[in-house]
Amino acid sequence: MNEFNRSWAQHASALVIVISKTTFAVPGATEETPALWHTFDTGSAWGHLALQASISGWHTHGMAGFDQELTRKELNIPEGYALHAAVAIGKLGDKATLAEYLQAREEPSPRRPLSELAAEGDFTL
Numbered sequence: 532m533n534e535f536n537r538s539w540a541q542h543a544s545a546l547v548i549v550i551s552k553t554t555f556a557v558p559g560a561t562e563e564t565p566a567l568w569h570t571f572d573t574g575s576a577w578g579h580l581a582l583q584a585s586i587s588g589w590h591t592h593g594m595a596g597f598d599q600e601l602t603r604k605e606l607n608i609p610e611g612y613a614l615h616a617a618v619a620i621g622k623l624g625d626k627a628t629l630a631e632y633l634q635a636r637e638e639p640s641p642r643r644p645l646s647e648l649a650a651e652g653d654f655t656l
């Protein structure tokens with residue numbers, strides 16, 4: 532974790548590293564071919580992990596701020612697996628234990644209107 536993430540994520544119940552296998556073998560084949568959608572599948576899996584955790588009374592927080600190379604080395608993650616993110620899983624702590632600037636961030640963040648994110652027709656910005 533970078534220093535910022537260590538400041539709060541060190542207290543999490545679990546730190547999960549989200550990875551995906553970048554190749555696959557179609558059923559019946561032995562040869563692996565690139566799994567072009569591995570990022571799509573893995574993003575979806577993380578999203579559902581977050582939802583299920585919430586339903587089960589846990590909180591999750593995704594992070595990109597960690598050393599990918601060191602993580603790969605320490606966890607023996609071989610070539611052929613992509614690292615995507617770290618996820619802290621835990622129960623909400625007491626806000627007062629956070630640095631002041633972090634306490635101020637303990638508010639729901641605003642959401643962009645759907646009209647900014649979805650469009651009909653071609654990709655015209």
Ligand SMILES: Cc1cc2nc3c(=O)[nH]c(=O)nc-3n(C[C@H](O)[C@H](O)[C@H](O)COP(=O)(O)O)c2cc1C
Pocket residue numbers: 536592593594595596597639640641
């Ligand atoms: C690409 C990406 C990287 C992020 N990296 C970190 C991080 O290293 N540390 C952190 O505390 N939050 C990080 N965040 C923010 C949290 O994941 C954030 O709480 C999450 O995106 C939920 O956003 P919301 O507060 O708008 O619901 C990152 C978000 C994104 C999209």
